[in-house]
Amino acid sequence: MPVELVEQKPEAALPVYLVAKDALEAAALPPPAVAWARANGFSGEAGRTLVLPGEGGSLAGALFGTGDGESVLALGALARSLPEGNWRFASAPVQPDLAALALALGGYVFTRYGKKPGKALRFALPEGADATHVRRVADSVFLTRDLVNTPTSDLGPLELEEAARKLAVAHGADISVIHGDDLLAHNFPMIHAVGRASTGAPRLIDMSWGPGDAPKVTLVGKGVCFDTGGLDIKPSSGMLLMKKDMGGAANVLGLASMIMAAKLNVRLRVLIPAVENSIAGNAFRPGDVLRSRKGITVEIGNTDAEGRLVLADALALADEEQPALLIDMATLTGAARVALGPDLPPFYTADETLAADLAAASLAVEDPLWRMPLWRPYDAKLSSKIADINNVTTDGFAGSITAALFLKRFVEKAHSWAHLDIFAWNPADRPYGLTGGEAQGIRALERVIAGRFG
Numbered sequence: 001m002p003v004e005l006v007e008q009k010p011e012a013a014l015p016v017y018l019v020a021k022d023a024l025e026a027a028a029l030p031p032p033a034v035a036w037a038r039a040n041g042f043s044g045e046a047g048r049t050l051v052l053p054g055e056g057g058s059l060a061g062a063l064f065g066t067g068d069g070e071s072v073l074a075l076g077a078l079a080r081s082l083p084e085g086n087w088r089f090a091s092a093p094v095q096p097d098l099a100a101l102a103l104a105l106g107g108y109v110f111t112r113y114g115k116k117p118g119k120a121l122r123f124a125l126p127e128g129a130d131a132t133h134v135r136r137v138a139d140s141v142f143l144t145r146d147l148v149n150t151p152t153s154d155l156g157p158l159e160l161e162e163a164a165r166k167l168a169v170a171h172g173a174d175i176s177v178i179h180g181d182d183l184l185a186h187n188f189p190m191i192h193a194v195g196r197a198s199t200g201a202p203r204l205i206d207m208s209w210g211p212g213d214a215p216k217v218t219l220v221g222k223g224v225c226f227d228t229g230g231l232d233i234k235p236s237s238g239m240l241l242m243k244k245d246m247g248g249a250a251n252v253l254g255l256a257s258m259i260m261a262a263k264l265n266v267r268l269r270v271l272i273p274a275v276e277n278s279i280a281g282n283a284f285r286p287g288d289v290l291r292s293r294k295g296i297t298v299e300i301g302n303t304d305a306e307g308r309l310v311l312a313d314a315l316a317l318a319d320e321e322q323p324a325l326l327i328d329m330a331t332l333t334g335a336a337r338v339a340l341g342p343d344l345p346p347f348y349t350a351d352e353t354l355a356a357d358l359a360a361a362s363l364a365v366e367d368p369l370w371r372m373p374l375w376r377p378y379d380a381k382l383s384s385k386i387a388d389i390n391n392v393t394t395d396g397f398a399g400s401i402t403a404a405l406f407l408k409r410f411v412e413k414a415h416s417w418a419h420l421d422i423f424a425w426n427p428a429d430r431p432y433g434l435t436g437g438e439a440q441g442i443r444a445l446e447r448v449i450a451g452r453f454g
Contacts, residue, residue, distance in 0.1 A: 002079070002104075002107035002108055002109055002117060002118050003079045003103050003104055003106070003107035003118075003121045003122075003123055004120075004121065004122045004123070005100055005103065005104060005123055005124075005125050005131065005134065005135070006122055006123070006124055006125065007124075007125050007131050008124070009088055009124040010086035010087075010088070010122050010124060011086065012086060013086040013087055013088040013122075013124055014059055014060070014061045014062065014085065014086065014087050014088070015061040015062075015087075015088055015089070015090035016061065016062050016063075016064055016078065016082070016087055016088065016089050016090060017029055017033065017061065017062070017063050017064070017090045017091075018064055018066050018075075018089070018090070018091070018093065019037075019042075019044040019063050019064065019065055019066065020044050020065075020066050020067070020068070020069055021043060021044040021045060021046070021065065021066075021067045021068060022043050022044060023044055024037055024038070024042075024043065024044065027044075027063075028090075028091070029063070030060075032052075032060070033052050033060070033061070033063065036050070036052055036053070037050060037063055042063060042065070043065075044063075044065040044066065044067065045065045045067060046065055046066065046067025046068070046071075046074060047065060047067070047074055047077050047431060048064070048065040049062055049063070049064050049065075049077065049078065049081035049082065050062065050063040050064075051082075051083065059083065059085070061090070062078075062082060062087075064077075064078060064081075071366060071431075072093065072094070072095050072098040072099055072102060072366060073098065073101075073102045073105070073366045073431060073432040074102070074431045074432075075093070075099050075102040075103060075106070075431070076102040076103060076105050076106025076107075076430070076431040076432035076433070077106060077431035078102075078103060078106065078123075079103055079104075079105075079106030079107035079118065079119075079121060080106060080107070080118065080119070082119070082121060083119070084119045084120050084121060085121070085122070086122045086123075086124075087121060087122070087123045087124070088123065088124035089124070089126050092126045092127040092128055093126055096125075096126040096127060096128040096129035097128075097129050097130055097133060097134055098365065098366060099126050099129070100123075100125050100126055100129040100131075100134045101134050101137055101138060102431070102432055103121075103123050104134065104135075104138035105138060105141060105432040105433055106431055106432050106433070107119075107121065108141075108142060108145060108433060108434070109434070110145065110146065110149045110434075110436060110437075112146070112149075112150065112154075133262075136257075136258055136261045136262060137258060137443060137446070139257065139261075140254040140255070140257040140258040140261070140439070140442065141254060141439040141442075141443075143167075143250075143253060143254050143257055144250045144251050144253065144254035144424075144437065144438075144439040144442065145250075145433070145436065145437040145438060145439065146437070147160075147163060147246070147249075147250035147253065147437070148243075148244045148246070148247050148250045148424050148425065148436070148437025148438070149436050149437040150243070151243045152225050152226040152242075152243050152276070155225060155243070155246070156198075156200040156225045156226070156276060157195065157198070157200045157201065157202060157203050157223070157225055157274040157275060157276060158200055158201075158203075159225075160205070160223055160225060160246060160249060160272065160274045161177055161203060161205055161274060163253065164205045164207055164253060164270070164272060167207075167253055167256065167257060167260075168207050168209075171209060171257075171260035171261070172209070173207050173208060173209035173260065173268075174207065174208050174209070175205070175206065175207040175208075176206050177203050177204065177205050177206065178203060178204045178206075179201050179202075179203045180192075180201035180202065180203070183202060183203070183204060186204075187293050188204055188273075188293055188313045188314075188317075189290060189291055189292065189293065189313070190290050190292050190293070190298065190309040190310060190312055190313045191203075191204055191273045191275060191309075191310045191313045191314070193284045193288075193290050193309070194224075194230075194275050194277055194284065194306045194309050194310050195274075195275030195276060195277070195310075196282055196283075196284075197230075197277075197278040197279060197280035197281075197282050197283035197284075198275065198276035198277075198278040198280075199278075200225070200276050202273070202274065202275040202276075203273075203274050203275075204271065204272070204273050204274075204313075204314065204317075205223070205270070205271070205272040205273075205274055206269070206270075206271055207256070207268075207269070207270040207271075208267070208268065208269045208270075209256075209260055209267075209268045210260075210264075210265070210266050210267045210268050211265070211267060212267060213267075214265050214266050214267040214453070215265070215266055215267065215324040215325070215452075215453050216266070216267045216269065216321060216322070216323035216324050216325075217259070217266040217267065217268050217269070217323060217324065217325045217327075217449060217453065218268075218269040218270075218271065218318040218321075218323040218325070218326045218327070218414075219252040219255060219256060219268070219269070219270045219271070219327050219328075219329070220248075220252065220270075220271045220272075220311060220314045220315055220318055220326070220327070220328040220329070221246075221248040221249035221250070221251060221252030221253070221270070221271075221272050221328070221329050221330070222245070222246065222247075222248035222249060222273070222307045222310065222311055222328075222329070222330035222331060222332065223246045223248070223249035223272040223273055223274035223275065223310075224245040224246055224275055224276070224277055224306065224307055224310065224331075225243075225245070225246045225274065225275070225276050226239075226242050226243060226245065226276045226277070226278075227239075227242045227245040227276075227277045227304070227306065227307075228242070228277055228278055228279055229277070229303065229304035230277050230278075230279060230283055230284065230303030230304060230306060231279060231283055231284075231285055231286060231303050232286060232302050232303045232304045233279065233304075234304060241425060244331060244424050244425050244437060245307070245331050246274070246331075247329075247330075247331040247422060247423070247424025247425070247437070248307075248311075248328070248329040248330035248331055248332075248420075248422065248424070249272045249274065250424065250437070250439075251329045251422060251424060251439055251440065251441065251442050252270055252272065252327075252329050252442075253270065253272075254439050254442050255327075255329075255442040255445055255446060256268060256270045258442065258446045259446065259449060262446075262450065262454070264449060264450055264453055264454050265453055265454065266449065266453045269318065269321075269323070271314045271317060271318055272314070273310035273311065273313060273314045275306075275310055277303070277304075277306045283303070284300060284303060285300065285303065286300055286301065286302060286303055287299070287300060288300045289386065289387045290309065292309075292312050292313055292316065292410070293312075293313040293316040293317060294312070294313075294316040294409075294410050296312075296388045296389060296409060296410070297387040297388045297389070298312075298384075298387060298388070298389055298390070298391050299384040299386060299387040299389070299390045299391070300390075300391055301390045301391055301392035301393075301394070302391065302392045305391045305392045305403075307330050307331070307332050308330075308332065308391060308403055308406050308407055309391060311328055311330055311332075311407055311410075312406070312407060312409075312410045313410075314328075315328060315407060315410040315411055316410045318411075318414070319410065319411050319412060319413050319414050320413070322413040322414060322415065323414050323415070324414075324415050324416065324453075325354075325414070325415070325416050325417075325449070325452070326411060326414035326416065326417040326418075327417075327418050327419075327420070327445060328407065328417075328418075328419050328420070329419075329420045329422055329441065329442075330419075330420070330421060330422070331421075331422060331423060331424050332400070332403050332421045333399045333400045333403050333421055334399070335398070335399030335400040335401075335403075336399075336400040336421040336423070337423055339372075339400060340370055342423045342425065342426075342427050343368060343423075344368045344369070344370050345368070345369055345370070345420055345421060345422040345423060345440050345441055346369075346370055346371070346372040346400055346420075346421050347369050347370070347371055347372070347418055347419065347420045347421075347441070348371070348372055348373075348374050348401075348404040348408075348418065348419045348420075348421075349371070349374075349416070349417060349418040349419070350374055350408075350417070351416040351417070351418070354416050354418055354448070355371050355418075357448045357451070357452075358371070358418065358444060358445070358448055359371060361444040361445075361447040361448050361451075362441075362444040364444075364447065365443045365444055365447055367440070367441060367442070367443040367444040368440075369420070369441055369444055372400065372401060372404070373401065374401070374404055374405060374408060375398070375401055375405075376405075378393075378397075378398050378401055378402050378405060379402075379405045381393040381394070381395065381397070381398075381402055382402060382405065382406055389406065389409065391406065400421050403421065404419050404421070407419055420440075420441045422440040422441055423438075423440065424437060424438055424439075424440060425437060425438055426438045
């Protein structure tokens with residue numbers, strides 16, 4: 001972990017005082033610290049760090065502005081703003097687990113291609129923090145970030161399979177993979193169609209873990225390792241971030257890691273259709289009609305709407321065993337980002353209890369999610385004159401909603417289902433993470449799953 005969180009306070013650990021906006025007097029600071037803050041114009045503004053000088057050029061601690069106190073994850077900025085050394089909070093934060101997690105997440109650096117590690121900080125876990133839980137969540141978020149940040153040259157369908165196998169071995173899970181033309185023999189025609197033009201064979205990764213008689217929880221993640229758009233090719237600017245189009249797969253692997261490490265009482269299944277949407281003579285075409293695993297025929301209105309096709313086959317498989325909870329995650333639509341921006345992924349579900357639980361969990365752990373409607377009148381927009389359904393609409397309206405409605409057609413037997421249309425990327429530096437791959441929704445989902453089945 002880039003920021004070392006230690007359960008025993010390090011020797012001579014320096015204090016970090018948390019100061020709300022315009023509340024120097026209420027922060028119980030030593031008088032020299034108050035004078036230094038005033039001399040430097042520090043008034044507790046959100047995210048600002050002010051190092052306190054000690055005697056003989058040493059340090060006496062630091063002040064950190066919490067502003068209005070709306071975000072505990074803002075404490076992640078300390079991982080980059082504090083000087084190297086040993087640190088502690090002068091007083092325990094209100095949410096110690098989230099404060100400790102903020103420090104861990106804020107210190108993350110992706111170093112695979114030569115980026116230098118961050119500062120060497122040792123920080124005492126705040127009183128009341130669950131060290132095991134914090135490390136479990138941080139490790140899972142780092143797994144997700146690492147996968148999303150890795151370019152397709154080093155993370156195609158094969159390497160995504162290898163990452164899933166490594167996770168399975170670490171937790172004693174079972175894993176099987178269907179490759180290439182075997183997808184047709186096992187009735188996954190849409191996964192095969194989307195991935196067949198790539199030199200990296202398409203595949204369906206199927207991992208399972210936990211007691212056979214435990215409640216079934218199934219996670220499905222979109223694993224499009226690169227998306228050219230297919231024959232409906234994207235402009236070059238639209239391909240720059242397409243290494244992250246497997247962000248749904250990365251996030252469900254991160255969530256699975258949390259669940260297995262916590263040893264929750266579930267029968268976990270993880271399904272990842274791993275493909276590259278490439279261009280070649282055998283690429284699927286606009287106007288083609290594909291028969292899905294479920295038997296629904298799909299007219300291809302646009303080859304750049306491929307994620308819902310591979311998810312549909314995987315969801316149909318997941319639905320066959322009637323899981324208690326079925327979750328799919330995908331970097332599915334630009335429309336979701338137009339509606340809610342990159343930081344607030346929409347989720348869709350017809351289960352009112354699940355919707356309420358997810359909304360509450362997202363607030364509790366600062367993992368933003370926002371419910372969007374499965375608006376049935378829009379279902380007609382997916383109609384086709386020659387097939388059961390089209391993979392896109394013709395008017396371009398409500399793109400995230402209609403994508404969710406497309407997926408809903410492939411889920412009938414699951415007791416509860418939710419679809420998350422995530423971005424999986426920080427487009428700018430945040431206190432809790434630098435620009436790059438991001439875990440979205442999985443901390444909230446872990447809280448809900450642990451609450452239901454833990």
